[in-house]
Amino acid sequence: MTRPEAGGPSGAEALRHVRLSAHFSACGYVPASPPVLQPVEPFLELSGEDIRRRIFVTQDANGAELCLRPEFTIPVCRLHQATRPGESADYSYLGPVFRLVAGEPDEFVQGGIESIGRTDTPAADAEVLGLALEGLALLGRSDVTVRLGDMGLTHAFLDALHVPPVAKRRTLRAIAAGRSLDEVANSVQAEDRHAGLLAAIQGQDAGAVRAFVEDVLSIAGISQVGGRSAGAIAERFLAKASAQAHGGAGLNATNRELIERYCAISGDPDAAVAAVRALAREAGLTHDGLEAALALFEERTGFMAARGLPVERFRFNGGFARNLDYYTGFIFEVTGPQGGPTLVGGGRYDGLLQQLGSPVPLPAVGCAFWLSRCAQGSTGENDTSGSEGVVA
Numbered sequence: 001m002t003r004p005e006a007g008g009p010s011g012a013e014a015l016r017h018v019r020l021s022a023h024f025s026a027c028g029y030v031p032a033s034p035p036v037l038q039p040v041e042p043f044l045e046l047s048g049e050d051i052r053r054r055i056f057v058t059q060d061a062n063g064a065e066l067c068l069r070p071e072f073t074i075p076v077c078r079l080h081q082a083t084r085p086g087e088s089a090d091y092s093y094l095g096p097v098f099r100l101v102a103g104e105p106d107e108f109v110q111g112g113i114e115s116i117g118r119t120d121t122p123a124a125d126a127e128v129l130g131l132a133l134e135g136l137a138l139l140g141r142s143d144v145t146v147r148l149g150d151m152g153l154t155h156a157f158l159d160a161l162h163v164p165p166v167a168k169r170r171t172l173r174a175i176a177a178g179r180s181l182d183e184v185a186n187s188v189q190a191e192d193r194h195a196g197l198l199a200a201i202q203g204q205d206a207g208a209v210r211a212f213v214e215d216v217l218s219i220a221g222i223s224q225v226g227g228r229s230a231g232a233i234a235e236r237f238l239a240k241a242s243a244q245a246h247g248g249a250g251l252n253a254t255n256r257e258l259i260e261r262y263c264a265i266s267g268d269p270d271a272a273v274a275a276v277r278a279l280a281r282e283a284g285l286t287h288d289g290l291e292a293a294l295a296l297f298e299e300r301t302g303f304m305a306a307r308g309l310p311v312e313r314f315r316f317n318g319g320f321a322r323n324l325d326y327y328t329g330f331i332f333e334v335t336g337p338q339g340g341p342t343l344v345g346g347g348r349y350d351g352l353l354q355q356l357g358s359p360v361p362l363p364a365v366g367c368a369f370w371l372s373r374c375a376q377g378s379t380g381e382n383d384t385s386g387s388e389g390v391v392a
Helices: 011-026 041-046 073-083 121-138 151-160 165-177 192-201 206-219 230-245 253-264 269-283 288-306 371-375
Strands: 037-039 057-059 065-068 089-098 107-116 145-150 315-317 330-336 339-348 364-370
Touching: 011 089, 011 107, 011 121, 011 371, 037 041, 037 073, 041 073, 073 089, 073 107, 073 364, 107 121, 107 371, 121 288, 121 330, 121 339, 121 364, 145 151, 151 165, 151 253, 151 269, 151 288, 151 330, 151 339, 253 269, 269 288, 269 315, 339 371, 364 371
Parallel strands: 145 315
Antiparallel strands: 037 065, 057 065, 089 107, 107 364, 145 330, 330 339, 339 364
8 A cells, every 4th residue: 555755744744734633623623533444335325436436445354344434524424423423513533544546645644624413504614614724724725726516506406407316316427527418318228228127126115126136246246336335236226217117317408408508607606696597597497496505505605705705716616516425515625726636625415424324314514635735835834844744
């Protein structure tokens, strides 16, 4: 496994990490230290394609599959569920994560925050973005570019168009990957090879279908396919069967054009929300969920401005989507002034705690810092040592 040079961050960089953690603690975010070894199942079921392909998997003495944590959000949520189920709490973290990333170490230090249980959604979103920018300033990265997205708004727009569930999922996946919607528009033909199986499982009990898939994979000696568990594969077949029963999994030409126009919307938050409203009016979309998502967007922008954030410099992009499956609302990423790799990324994941077993719905939002990237190009303005620490 590739490791950072010199065993980790320099003294100057380690001092910045301490300052970052201290700042989060002072803001009420309690340090959390979830185990490095985690059950692999939650990551296979709940993470996106990018994470599933990049995790390091192992087994314990009893054959249970484990992985080295590839990120902190799921581990922190599991820790919260084990220690404070159903409660509200704010956490910070700092420690190594393990992931195959081209051109970067397989092990790297990640820091961040997770706010769990707050019901004042727009204020919590604005706070996390504000703390992300404050943290970057402590790391010597004040000159940055902020890109915003809204998975909730995108979901609501697709729902207003009455996009079928399978087509909706494929559309979101294509948007997140920056791919053409051609594959979604033409996807009905791709289902022909599964037509018999899909017809057979239409209306069947989900548990029975899951057991069938698990039995087939077990007979073949396979535990995962393409990074997906048997349960995830069964859910995909059930969704495809439902789509086949309700008119297929493709996009019609009108919806495709409207989605492409939505994805092309870009500008500061005020200009962007006005553009989405104008597109919805032109298309004759009257959908309560879409109006609620737009109102939440505007309220969040107001809280950002109230925190003194330079909202006019932020850029919303309708085509910005996360390829992690658990994001449900506001998302953001921060890069250097000329773009480049993400320095901080985060967003809202309101359904994750319940998917991990929470007895009650718990909204949540957080962000993660790629600390080695933050060190590269740092101004050093917060260093007292005058030296520059770069993690390779």
